[in-house]
Amino acid sequence: MIINNNNNKWNIVKLTNSIKLPTIKHGKQSIILLSILICFTYFLTQSKSSAVTQGYVADVSIHKSDSPISLNAANDAFNWQPIKEGNFNLGNHRYSLIRIQLDQSVLPSPDGLVLVIARNNIFTDAILLYQHDNVTQEKLLTPSSTDNKLLSIKLTKETIKNPVYISISGRYLRGELFVLTPKEFTDRIKKSSLIDGIYFGIISLFLLFSILSYVFFRQTIFLKYGALLTSIFLWVAAGEGWLKSTFPQIQGVPFFTPNSLGILFFITFAFFSYDYLKLKQKKTKAGSLLKYNQRMLIFIWLCYCVSFERTDPTMYQIAYGLALLNCLIVLAITFIIAVRTLSSKGKQGVFYLCALIVFVIGSVISGLSVANIIDYFVGWTLIKVSSFIEVLILASGLMYGYKVALTSQEDKDKQHSIVQANIISTQKELAESSTIIENNKNSRSLCPQIAKIVALLDKVLYVKAAGNYSEIVYRHGTTTKEQLVDTNLQTIEKALGSEKIIRCHKSYLVKVDTHFILKRRTSADYDLIVEEHLIPIGRKYLKDIRRL
Template identity: 30%
Template sequence: MGSLHRFWRCLLPHSFPILVFVTISLMILSIGQVTESSSSISKQKLPAGYALTIKKFNKSMDIAWLAKSEQFDELAGSYFNLGSKPFGWIKVALTDSTLSASDKVLINIKRNNIFTPVHLHFFDGNNWHKLPFRGSDDSQKDLVIVLPSNVESSNVYVQLSGHYLRGNVRVMKESDYIKQTKKDSIIDGLYFGFLGLFIFFNLVIFVVFNRKSHLSYALLLVVTFIWLATGQGWSTFFVPQLSHVPVFTANSFGILFSFAMALFTRHFLQLKVISPTINKTLLYNQRIALTMWFLYLLTYQSLPHLVHQLGYGLSHLNTLIILVSSIFAALVGIQRGRQNAKYYLLVMVILITVAISMSLSAAGIMRIPFSWRTLQLASALEISILSIGFIVEYYQKHREMEKIEGQLKFVEAEFAEFKIDSQSFKDNLSSNLVDHNLIPELAKILTIIPQLYFIKADGNYSIAYYVNDGVLDEVFVDCNLQSLLGSIGELALLRCHKSYLINTKQKYQLLRRTTADYDLVIEQSRIPVGRKYLSSVRKHF
């Protein structure tokens, strides 16, 4: 066990630059692979070659007129995106060997969550025929059609409709299609199994160690699991009835993903301590995300297209604000010396890069064919990096706790004398990121708690007022009120004013000073009560 600890201690200081290098390399390779796959899809094992071109329209067009048109645009590989156009036609130019192939030839379309009808148009020498594509399962995301045997023309046409409909078109033998489907299923099974394992581990860690960051991370992983499973059609494949339930749509869980991401950021980076402002911002964004989610459920498929797109854009904007806020939070965490914040920053850079790229791709501005597989890759990379981030956080807290215990040795006599729970004190220090070097100063307060009346802020320092032999005395403490509250708050202190802390062990009188202002009175001392803290003071006394 000791050798394992030494191994991690040697490895962890170098893990972040190694991860940065690996991440950048993987991103470059994945983009290159996606781009290359777009241009080389026709090089797969096909009955023969084929070419794809596309034409987009603002209105529905007649196939007879369309077949005579030569103004089709070249398609980048197999990827298409109708963008803002509501209608589109893909011309599939087939060679003679394809038309005369003995094996069944399929045209396969993998599309996003716009479930409009897709038809194949072909000419048999006398008339034009129109046949519908069929879904390979109930999700209707993977569409196939067998190339009819009576096709006479070398060109067949795929009729598409729907704003921002995007996907891939492939021509392949039936046997190759089956092999590809099996391969995709194996990859998905490994990914979802990997994700499920991490969900289980994080729930176990939460139950055993009561760490909220692991519970919020488990929630994030659960939402990611269902989001990708829904987006890829697996949820409706196993439970077809879910196709009519608005909760189980990719858009629904995409909104919930932003909510879960904001929640996890707040817990993992301890934003309540290191940056209350960003913590409050993310809390508001969480509420906005939940509001949008409820509105989406209430208005599912009942709003005009323009209103739907506006809501979609606002949801993306809220997600972008969450991601940018998370980046700033990670930078604050790095500034505060939190090692796990470096890994979180790397994850946020990956997610915001993927989010912006996918948004630009969906809008037709970028021609890179992002897909659910891209999200799977980004998610697997994120899980791997954050797992190391959790390990780094554990070791940093372990080292900090060792230093705290070392400092406590110098004041253990005082702790024993005044029956102070040292374990609660250590937990408070660790949870609120209080510098262990302040322990001697904090001990000054702990040793006078039975006689302590109140503590007053004095710039970045504090002055504690206590009774010494029947006389009100004071002691200077080289520590601010926030550090005092963070380390001792649960044991004995309560904030009653932005500049005052009081001792919860004492008995005060709450007296009205003006119509809206109050004071706490003990002996001859009067402590002002801020209006913001009045309710908490009343609850306690």
């Protein structure tokens, strides 16, 4: 069983070592990876087409208020604020009116234009207002997507001659405004669907990678990474409306709302980070604090699911703020721990820190946008880009860390095998020597003398006759020593046997496994050179020596 397990480990080591990670040492792979990453990011961000860049709009401005605004009063309002690139954010205001002045000189063909609003989860009515024959006309923008986040209305000839207004309401309503031709609007939807398909396909491949990695390596960290990928997949799918359009029966189920899945993502992120940073082994205060905030997020998530659409909006905002605070604490704790463990975890820590920095930057921009501190609408494009980069970096970090761990384990296994082989070899030699001594002993008085030779056998260079005694020449460190034993060569030869020692001269014995050089002395006589010692060979023993 032990041999099979070692073979299995060796196969895994070879499999892992065959993986080429995009680190600094792999310049070509890094360049290719970076190029793909930049192209994919550019492809994602190019899906944003604002009203200003299309060239059909001369001016766009917004007026915000805490009370309803009529079209007649709007002309007397002096706090019109320009909208940059079609992005709007009501912030803490309840009502708003957007004024759009079209550029009459560049209007397209008679098929007209389509006014589109992409918004967040504030599902209030958006109404188109315009003057026709001195009469105020109202038209409701209709949903163009199953999640009601995309509203549109066609601008007819009577609406494009004068400024048109969009009446919207809802605190913290954020979104983007587009003026497109019908073909451009259709192409935009197709392009957005294609990008979503590519994104979800890549996340699915990484999810498959995590499952296969767990099957091969049997490490729970890959399952936790798979849980993180699943939460990202569901969160973005719910935010983009794909979850609801694919499974209409889950509409109204609190577990599958974007807010619920967003909290669930941070729960799985804390769960994954706790294992990736090996906080269980260290038992630090920061690790305990991370666990505490994870439990708080679980509690908030359960409360959200239980009280969904039953709680007062004020309580909902408080719970939302608490959840956001806990998410920021989770990011702060993991960032501090990652920086502290950077020296011990090496490049694996760098991978995690880079992924965390990307995610923190995306979260900060999203938070500033939600709080109306920056005048920029952060849609799901930013989340998709940041999550894609994060998933890629974390996958590289996982494989790099496991490759280092397996290489270290491989070295330990090799050292253990060498030590174990030496022990087995020594035990075998001792057993053989004991058997030889037991079977060939002549008298009790000879046993201690033979034992002296056996004790020095692995260091012996040769044995030389000294009258009725024998002189053992053996290696002691960097020098040689001699020891006299009270027995003759014939007794030694008989006691140890031809498997261990062999006669090369009537006055000399050498070990069978001794490394020597055969040197010709005369035409018929030879000598053995054992290290710096010259040992003569008797002619009748030459044939036996040559066999060695």
